[in-house]
Amino acid sequence: xxxxxxxxxxxxxxxxxxxxxxxxxxxxxxxxxxxxxxxxxxxxxxxxxxxxxxxxxxxxxxxxxxxxxxxx
Amino acid sequence: xxxxxxxxxxxxxxxxxxxxxxxxxxxxxxxxxxxxxxxxxxxxxxxxxxxxxxxxxxxxxxxxxxxxxxxxxxxxxxxxxxxxxxxxxxxxxxxxxxxxxxxxxxxxxxxxxxxxxxxxxxxxxxxxxxxxxxxxxxxxxxxxxxxxxxxxxxxxxxxxxxxxxxxxxxxxxxxxxxxxxxxxxxxxxxxxxxxxxxxxxxxxxxxxxxxxxxxxxxxxxxxxxxxxxxxxxxxxxxxxxxxxxxxxxxxxxxxxxxxxxxxxxxxxxxxxxxxxxxxxxxxxxxxxxxxxxxxxxxxxxxxxxxxxxxxxxxxxxxxxxxxxxxxxxxxxxxxxxxxxxxxxxxxxxxxxxxxxxxxxxxxxxxxxxxxxxxxxxxxxxxxxxxxxxxxxxxxxxxxxxxxxxxxxxxxxxxxxxxxxxxxxxxxxxxxxxxxxxxxxxxxxxxx
Numbered sequence: 001x002x003x004x005x006x007x008x009x010x011x012x013x014x015x016x017x018x019x020x021x022x023x024x025x026x027x028x029x030x031x032x033x034x035x036x037x038x039x040x041x042x043x044x045x046x047x048x049x050x051x052x053x054x055x056x057x058x059x060x061x062x063x064x065x066x067x068x069x070x071x072x
Numbered sequence: 073x074x075x076x077x078x079x080x081x082x083x084x085x086x087x088x089x090x091x092x093x094x095x096x097x098x099x100x101x102x103x104x105x106x107x108x109x110x111x112x113x114x115x116x117x118x119x120x121x122x123x124x125x126x127x128x129x130x131x132x133x134x135x136x137x138x139x140x141x142x143x144x145x146x147x148x149x150x151x152x153x154x155x156x157x158x159x160x161x162x163x164x165x166x167x168x169x170x171x172x173x174x175x176x177x178x179x180x181x182x183x184x185x186x187x188x189x190x191x192x193x194x195x196x197x198x199x200x201x202x203x204x205x206x207x208x209x210x211x212x213x214x215x216x217x218x219x220x221x222x223x224x225x226x227x228x229x230x231x232x233x234x235x236x237x238x239x240x241x242x243x244x245x246x247x248x249x250x251x252x253x254x255x256x257x258x259x260x261x262x263x264x265x266x267x268x269x270x271x272x273x274x275x276x277x278x279x280x281x282x283x284x285x286x287x288x289x290x291x292x293x294x295x296x297x298x299x300x301x302x303x304x305x306x307x308x309x310x311x312x313x314x315x316x317x318x319x320x321x322x323x324x325x326x327x328x329x330x331x332x333x334x335x336x337x338x339x340x341x342x343x344x345x346x347x348x349x350x351x352x353x354x355x356x357x358x359x360x361x362x363x364x365x366x367x368x369x370x371x372x373x374x375x376x377x378x379x380x381x382x383x384x385x386x387x388x389x390x391x392x393x394x395x396x397x398x399x400x401x402x403x404x405x406x407x408x409x410x411x412x413x414x415x416x417x418x419x420x421x422x423x424x425x426x427x428x429x430x431x432x433x434x435x436x437x438x439x440x441x442x443x444x445x446x447x448x449x450x451x452x453x454x455x456x457x458x459x460x461x462x463x464x465x466x467x468x469x470x471x472x473x474x475x476x477x478x479x480x481x482x483x484x485x486x487x488x489x490x491x492x493x494x495x496x497x498x499x500x501x502x503x504x505x506x507x508x509x510x511x512x513x514x515x516x517x518x519x
Contacts, residue, residue, distance in 0.1 A: 010516060010517065014237075014238070029251075029255070034237045034238070035237070036237070036513055036516070037237040037240065037307065038228070038237050038240045038241060038242055039237060039238065039239065039240055039241050039255070039259070040241075040242075041241075041251075041255070060421055063517075
């Protein structure tokens with residue numbers, strides 16, 4: 001079953017830290033947003049395989065936007 | 073008083089400075105780039121001189137060109153407006169060496185205030201509160217935790233060499249601090265080759281409140297109350313007002329803040345107009361951020377509630393005159409709000425939206441002032457700040473000042489250009505703004 005990874009904040013994707021297909025553990029940093037002059041990490045909510053990213057670097061993201069999916 | 077002054081700026085502020093000069097019987101000399109040929113700021117001046125092509129480095133920042141005009145036009149003083157060369161100490165030196173007066177503070181105080189860490193240390197030594205910080209490298213994670221516990225979470229971890237948000241992280245507890253500390257060290261090392269990190273207390277939902285200072289060369293340092301500028305996007309102010317709604321919520325805050333600002337200006341031997349900026353937390357704890365050693369974009373609201381003309385006072389101070397009023401003579405009357413009308417698109421993350429103004433009519437009405445450098449046929453180019461105009465309202469009370477602003481903005485015709493006027497109307501109608509509860513991240517959270 002796939003779990004959606006959501007952004008808690010409005011910001012801009014600064015860097016994507018892992019690749020599609022990577023195994024990730026809950027708490028791992030997947031994406032670093034730049035928002036309000038800070039780095040805001042988006043962490044994996046669950047452990048599993050990162051099946052897809054729905055954003056690219058430099059994309060703007062909104063609060064609650066789904067940015068990636070993890071297959072548990 | 074001076075007979076002839078050069079205004080080393082463009083747009084609305086060049087027009088605004090020229091208006092005061094005209095009222096005082098001072099002739100004005102404008103400068104313009106190729107992109108600004110025939111612009112309103114060149115027409116309100118008595119004379120206008122071309123200084124170069126559109127890019128600012130070749131025109132409005134080109135010191136030799138500006139000084140050549142000052143020489144040729146035979147002016148006595150140069151008013152820098154805001155932005156551009158207004159806080160450039162080297163410019164002040166060159167202006168004075170060429171034999172002209174600079175309408176602004178001394179270059180030494182500009183240099184001091186332009187360095188963030190010097191200014192912070194200076195403020196702290198002057199007894200002005202600053203955001204608690206480590207003021208030096210954090211040795212290890214134990215030291216980081218100790219600092220965080222001392223100032224209380226949340227804290228901000230910053231790579232010393234970082235900038236623009238890169239290498240800066242907020243931590244709300246020990247676990248997130250461990251991660252943030254590691255991440256910032258790693259980021260500092262990989263991005264800047266320096267893993268040194270600093271820390272400071274993170275101020276939650278801060279308000280931006282600043283104090284206007286006026287000081288002459290005869291030992292008189294006055295404040296002209298505060299302005300609140302918490303409606304911001306990308307760290308740029310969009311709506312400013314005075315008095316700050318927070319002053320009614322927290323008794324004694326105005327006195328504490330204005331005392332601190334005056335103390336700083338006195339310690340720095342400040343002269344002319346300047347602004348001491350603070351962040352204020354929800355409990356009314358305030359912390360110095362920086363001092364702007366120039367006229368502010370939002371000086372207008374202060375003028376509306378006091379009747380003082382700050383540009384006139386700048387010119388008088390530069391000319392060596394003492395103030396003919398004292399602190400207790402400055403009275404606050406009513407409430408004033410300023411909305412900055414930008415050529416930008418709030419729906420596209422406030423990206424600048426250059427364009428040509430086809431139809432243009434400014435609003436008028438009781439308690440309404442519009443400072444602009446635009447007209448029909450005027451082009452907002454990508455070369456300069458996309459500020460089109462500032463609409464300022466004044467009334468006895470805040471709700472009326474808001475109503476007057478809404479009327480004015482609804483009656484402001486700017487055809488052919490995407491502006492943020494609708495965004496202003498939404499902000500003015502919001503519960504958060506109307507109740508005076510907006511903090512500096514609020515606007516970006518809404519859009």
